Amino acid sequence: DTEVTQTPKHLVMGMTNKKSLKCEQHMGHRAMYWYKQKAKKPPELMFVYSYEKLSINESVPSRFSPECPNSSLLNLHLHALQPEDSALYLCASSQNRGSHPYEQYFGPGTRLTVT
C-alpha cells in the first residue's frame, strides 16, 4: 500500500467555524508533512512531524493546529480562518531510511474554501 489518503476532498467553511482535515498512511513512514498550495503557486511547507512529534512549524498562524495521534494519522485543526487561507492542503509522508529515503508520497489534497 503506497497510498496517502486525505479527507475531506472539499471543504467550505465560514470564518467562525471549526473543522479538521485528516491524513492517513499505512506505509510505516515516520515523517509526515502538511503543505499549503495557493492557486498557480508551488506547495509551501507548513508543518513536519517526525516520529509523531512536531519538528518543524514554518511560522504558521495559530488558527492552524496540527496533531499526530499516532504514526499513521495526521490531522490539521482549523479555527477562525480567513478567506486568504483558501487553498489546496496537501499531506505527505516519507521514510528516513531504506533505498529511497525522504521521497515524499502525497495525498490527493483537500480543497478548502473559507467564506
Add this chain to the structure above:
Amino acid sequence: ELKVEQNPLFLSMQEGKNYTIYCNYSTTSDRLYWYRQDPGKSLESLFVLLSNGAVKQEGRLMASLDTKARLSTLHITAAVHDLSATYFCAVVNSNSGYALNFGKGTSLLVTP
C-alpha cells in the same frame, strides 16, 4: 536558505516539438524530484534523481541531474497534448525536516 529556480515558468509548444525545462538549486544536494500537477489535482511523482549523472526516462519525458552544476533538466520529446500540465522540481531541505523546497513550476501548454 535553499532556493530552487525553474525556467521557463510558462511554456507553450506545438505538438511534435522538443523542449527542455531547467531547474537550478542553491545548495549541495544529491536528491531531486520532478512532479506533475494537473489543474485541481495533487502532485504526481515523475522522477526521483538520487545521484550525480542520474538520467531517467519515461515515455516522452527524460530527466537528468548534475549535482556539480546544481542543475536538473526535464526534456520533452515530440510533445503531445496530454503532457499539458504544471511541472515542479523539488529538492530535499535538510534544515526543514527533510521537507521539499519546490521551484515555482513550469506551466506547459501543448497545442496542435
